[in-house]
Amino acid sequence: MRYITGRPDTPQDTQTMIDRVKARWAEFGYSGWAFVRADDGELVGSGCIQHLNRDPAGPLETGWRLRQDTWGQGYASEAARHMVGWAFRALTAERVCAVCQPENAASATVMERLGMQFTGLGRWYDMDCKRYDVTAAQWHASPAKARYDAEA
Numbered sequence: 001m002r003y004i005t006g007r008p009d010t011p012q013d014t015q016t017m018i019d020r021v022k023a024r025w026a027e028f029g030y031s032g033w034a035f036v037r038a039d040d041g042e043l044v045g046s047g048c049i050q051h052l053n054r055d056p057a058g059p060l061e062t063g064w065r066l067r068q069d070t071w072g073q074g075y076a077s078e079a080a081r082h083m084v085g086w087a088f089r090a091l092t093a094e095r096v097c098a099v100c101q102p103e104n105a106a107s108a109t110v111m112e113r114l115g116m117q118f119t120g121l122g123r124w125y126d127m128d129c130k131r132y133d134v135t136a137a138q139w140h141a142s143p144a145k146a147r148y149d150a151e152a
Contacts, residue, residue, distance in 0.1 A: 003069060012066075016114035016142050017025055017032075021048075024050060026137035028050075028051075029069075030050070030090075030091065031048055031049070031050060032046055032047070033047045033048060033079070033083060034046055034047045034050075035047060035064075035066070035075060035079045037070075037075075038150075043065050043067075044066060044070040044074060045064060045065050045066035045067055045070065045076070045079070046064070046065055047062065047063060047064035047065070047079050047080065047083055048061075048062065048063050048064075049061070049062055049083055049087050049091070049096075050063075050085070051122060052097055052099070053092075053124045053125060058134070059093075059094075059095050059096070060087050060091065060095070060096050060097070060146070061096065061097050061098060061099065062080055062083045062084055062087065062091045062096055062097075063098060063099070064079055064080055064083075064107075070105070072106075076106070076107070076110045077113050077114075078151075078152055079111050080098070080110050080111075080113075080114055081113075081114060081144050081148050081151075082148060082151070082152075083098050084114055084134065084139065084148075085143070085144075085145065085148035085149075085152070088099075088126075088139050088140075088145075092135055093135075093136065094125050094135065095133050095134065095135045095136065096116075096133070096134055096139075097116070097119075097131055097132060097133045097134075098109050098116060098132050099122075099124050099125075099130065099131050100113045100129060100130055100138045101127060101128070101130075102121070102128065102129070102130050107116075108130060108132070111139050112132070113138075113144060114132075114134055114142070114144045115134045115138050115139055115141075115142030115143070115144050116132035116133055116134040116147060117132060117133060117134070117138070117147070118121075118130060118132055119131045119132065119133045120132070121142075
């Protein structure tokens, strides 16, 4: 992984993540998502709806990870659009945010395509990050929402 940890996950990292995701589904009713390519059933990545910095008092956050061989093919935008759309529809979220490292221009572009606005720099997940937010009103007026509705 180029961003997030900057290294491949170990088997223990993977098991820890699986355990955390299962616990969040049990506690909150949402957490990690698998991204499966429709035409061949290949797992191309994963994403989440969770609380920013894993703090239940924080706003809802979306995030994604993709296999490197799938970068630049639109999977992040499609998956993020559906996770954000789901958060606003099913969870009636007031806002959804996303964070990325400042040098991660590709993820920042996905956030902007979702109608998210840059809200500043901060420290989340032990990293300096850029934060983007979209409110329910902004989402409902966005081209991303119209595309989400057409695809759903």
